[in-house]
Amino acid sequence: MAQEKTKRICKHGHTFYKSSDCPTCPICEKLKEPASGFLALLSNPARNALLHYGIDTIEKLASYTEKEILKLHGIGKASLPSFKKALEENGMTFKQDK
Structure with a gap:
């Protein structure tokens, strides 16, 4: 009920x-909710997770590997295309795994 x-x-x-x-x-x-920038493209859980960890710029996002970002609570694989698109539009990529 x-x-x-x-x-x-x-x-x-x-x-x-x-x-x-x-x-x-x-x-x-x-x-x-932000009106522009890469954070505006994300769901609330994904945006809140990034902000909780101080990732509030595209440059800070680029300093992490995909694996590191996926380990954050609130971030799922569905967010990766938005992240990659935002990084690409700014001439960046995720940090490469070693």
């Missing part, structure tokens, strides 16, 4: 409805 959605108000005054205990405001999350 589906849980009933409850009305909530975040600390910024946004009103939203949730059926889980998750306190995250979807409106605040949407406002945090």
Whole structure:
């Protein structure tokens, strides 16, 4: 049986409805999304994972190998094409495995 959605108000005054205990405001999350750059191409989990590890520029992304990036919680193989495309558009690639 589906849980009933409850009305909530975040600390910024946004009103939203949730059926889980998750306190995250979807409106605040949407406002945090970048409008441009390679981070704008990613899903929220992938973007949040990169930001958690301080990877906020394409140059920082290029300093990692594919294997290193895939080990980060929140990053899956589905994100690799977006990463590779963004790197390629900037004349870069992932760091090569040794």
